[in-house]
Amino acid sequence: MEENVLIFGHKNPDTDSICSSIVSEILDKKNGWDCTKAVRLGNVNKETQFVLDYLGIKAPELIESVEEGQQVILVDHNEFNQSVIGIEKAKILAVTDHHRMANFETSDPLYYNAKPYGCTSTILFEEFKAFGHSVERTEAILMASAIISDTLLLKSPTTTEHDKKALEELGEIAKINIEEYGLEMLKAGTALDDFSEEQLVCLDAKNMEKDGEKFVIAQVNTVCIDDVLKRQDKLEDVIKSKIESNGLSLFVFAITDILNSNSEIIALGARVDAVEKAFDKKLVNNRVFLEGVVSRKKQLLPVIDKNI
Amino acid sequence: MEENVLIFGHKNPDTDSICSSIVSEILDKKNGWDCTKAVRLGNVNKETQFVLDYLGIKAPELIESVEEGQQVILVDHNEFNQSVIGIEKAKILAVTDHHRMANFETSDPLYYNAKPYGCTSTILFEEFKAFGHSVERTEAILMASAIISDTLLLKSPTTTEHDKKALEELGEIAKINIEEYGLEMLKAGTALDDFSEEQLVCLDAKNMEKDGEKFVIAQVNTVCIDDVLKRQDKLEDVIKSKIESNGLSLFVFAITDILNSNSEIIALGARVDAVEKAFDKKLVNNRVFLEGVVSRKKQLLPVIDKNI
Numbered sequence: 001m002e003e004n005v006l007i008f009g010h011k012n013p014d015t016d017s018i019c020s021s022i023v024s025e026i027l028d029k030k031n032g033w034d035c036t037k038a039v040r041l042g043n044v045n046k047e048t049q050f051v052l053d054y055l056g057i058k059a060p061e062l063i064e065s066v067e068e069g070q071q072v073i074l075v076d077h078n079e080f081n082q083s084v085i086g087i088e089k090a091k092i093l094a095v096t097d098h099h100r101m102a103n104f105e106t107s108d109p110l111y112y113n114a115k116p117y118g119c120t121s122t123i124l125f126e127e128f129k130a131f132g133h134s135v136e137r138t139e140a141i142l143m144a145s146a147i148i149s150d151t152l153l154l155k156s157p158t159t160t161e162h163d164k165k166a167l168e169e170l171g172e173i174a175k176i177n178i179e180e181y182g183l184e185m186l187k188a189g190t191a192l193d194d195f196s197e198e199q200l201v202c203l204d205a206k207n208m209e210k211d212g213e214k215f216v217i218a219q220v221n222t223v224c225i226d227d228v229l230k231r232q233d234k235l236e237d238v239i240k241s242k243i244e245s246n247g248l249s250l251f252v253f254a255i256t257d258i259l260n261s262n263s264e265i266i267a268l269g270a271r272v273d274a275v276e277k278a279f280d281k282k283l284v285n286n287r288v289f290l291e292g293v294v295s296r297k298k299q300l301l302p303v304i305d306k307n308i
Numbered sequence: 309m310e311e312n313v314l315i316f317g318h319k320n321p322d323t324d325s326i327c328s329s330i331v332s333e334i335l336d337k338k339n340g341w342d343c344t345k346a347v348r349l350g351n352v353n354k355e356t357q358f359v360l361d362y363l364g365i366k367a368p369e370l371i372e373s374v375e376e377g378q379q380v381i382l383v384d385h386n387e388f389n390q391s392v393i394g395i396e397k398a399k400i401l402a403v404t405d406h407h408r409m410a411n412f413e414t415s416d417p418l419y420y421n422a423k424p425y426g427c428t429s430t431i432l433f434e435e436f437k438a439f440g441h442s443v444e445r446t447e448a449i450l451m452a453s454a455i456i457s458d459t460l461l462l463k464s465p466t467t468t469e470h471d472k473k474a475l476e477e478l479g480e481i482a483k484i485n486i487e488e489y490g491l492e493m494l495k496a497g498t499a500l501d502d503f504s505e506e507q508l509v510c511l512d513a514k515n516m517e518k519d520g521e522k523f524v525i526a527q528v529n530t531v532c533i534d535d536v537l538k539r540q541d542k543l544e545d546v547i548k549s550k551i552e553s554n555g556l557s558l559f560v561f562a563i564t565d566i567l568n569s570n571s572e573i574i575a576l577g578a579r580v581d582a583v584e585k586a587f588d589k590k591l592v593n594n595r596v597f598l599e600g601v602v603s604r605k606k607q608l609l610p611v612i613d614k615n616i
Contacts, residue, residue: 102413107610109408109424116417302415
């Protein structure tokens with residue numbers, strides 16, 4: 001049967017977006033639905049590449065845009081400005097996601113399964129169980145990797161009891177030491193030195209919009225914030241050109257220390273006041289240090305969005 | 309425990325909106341979640357009153373608006389313009405729905421369970437089964453009534469295999485003859501004579517919006533279209549005043565014959581061309597007859613929306 005329904009995560013795909021689309025396809029096939037195919041909307045990052053190499057599997061095919069009427073399934077996102085080019089004219093059959101909802105609409109009813117969990121793969125793992133399907137080692141490692149990535153080994157405040165339980169069970173199925181495997185995987189994702197400033201800024205940047213004001217929150221993980229800050233001047237040049245070319249009101253670049261669970265923020269744009277109000281702190285040299293802040297979804301977006 | 313989470317269906321509640329909110333509260337309590345309470349956003353219609361009288365239960369409490377930060381659960385709708393006054397500032401914890409998605413957004417992740425079924429109660433019935441809860445006679449009749457209402461006794465094109473299976477099983481649990489009960493219930497809802505034209509127009513009117521253009525699709529069920537058409541002049545006066553006072557581009561009033569599965573449409577407003585294009589028919593005396601059309605969701609909204 002032709003695989004004519006495309007499954008994909010968000011632009012600048014992270015480990016959850018890639019792993020959850022692959023796992024979604026597997027789940028569909030187990031349910032006897034053979035026409036879906038996982039694809040991706042951007043480059044595979046180093047953390048995700050570590051997972052794929054570990055399993056010896058290939059990344060899903062890259063796509064740039066979809067045609068009008070293309071049938072699609074979204075995982076790990078819903079906002080159109082984080083999705084594929086052409087999404088407005090696609091036919092969205094289903095969504096599995098764990099984010100807030102905005103900039104999303106359809107002309108027809110659809111399947112929408114969202115839960116306020118730390119990771120899309122946790123929702124998928126519960127689906128495997130609900131349908132009574134067994135979970136093979138490959139799927140288990142894909143889902144475990146997504147959970148480790150999104151929750152920073154269960155240390156992010158986005159972590160729920162569901163994620164903890166799922167990761168424990170997946171570790172048992174996969175017969176891996178989650179702590180060891182997880183640290184190795186996270187560290188693989190923090191090797192930032194051979195990225196250009198342009199690449200760093202785009203690596204995991206999410207486009208947001210509120211009341212017509214466009215803003216971006218980008219994030220990189222590291223084991224040493226100062227290493228990234230050494231490149232602040234050049235990073236700011238890139239950010240300023242993004243602001244200009246995309247008409248952005250604000251660009252927030254979060255450098256997150258995954259070992260100590262803190263973030264340093266670089267913020268530029270006409271609406272940096274939204275960042276200052278959000279955290280009740282003044283920017284100094286366009287920067288502010290946020291202790292205990294690691295989650296864009298839970299600790300950055302809602303408070304910045306409220307002040308835009 | 310205080311019941312501080314409100315569950316409600318859409319404005320101008322129909323049988324699915326009322327029954328599904330009551331059933332949602334029951335399901336929450338079975339899941340050990342005692343803090344939710346079903347309420348309603350408008351008058352109980354005659355069809356729904358028939359169901360409540362049959363069961364000897366009271367309608368949920370009426371609310372007009374919610375305060376900022378009120379925790380809410382939506383059933384049978386998601387669009388803010390069909391929801392409670394103040395919804396933009398409420399905290400939406402969960403949604404169970406079977407409609408297209410639009411004009412909806414949240415600042416935080418949430419539970420969202422949508423399926424493209426004929427009725428919200430069919431989704432809820434599957435939830436009862438997924439959680440392994442037994443279904444009592446009252447819940448069974450509430451859910452069966454919602455399915456009968458939304459699918460016009462499984463005759464509407466919105467009907468899915470899931471709805472058929474659910475209604476059959478619910479009929480067995482409730483030990484009622486679905487066909488007999490259902491016809492009696494539907495007919496109770498078509499006693500339109502003692503409604504004013506103002507009431508008829510508002511009875512089941514849904515507000516829509518596209519690219520800043522506001523339009524309304526209202527619907528009444530009847531066993532005799534001509535009985536309603538006798539009042540066309542006065543109905544048009546009411547519709548014109550709605551168009552003026554609410555800045556509408558289009559008002560579609562569908563009179564649906566539930567026995568023969570046809571509809572007569574009255575359309576007024578600057579954008580009646582959208583109706584003419586949608587069905588490739590000219591309006592005569594502001595009216596057009598649509599054979600086989602009974603479903604607003606499936607047969608009216610998508611084609612009209614596309615031509616707005």
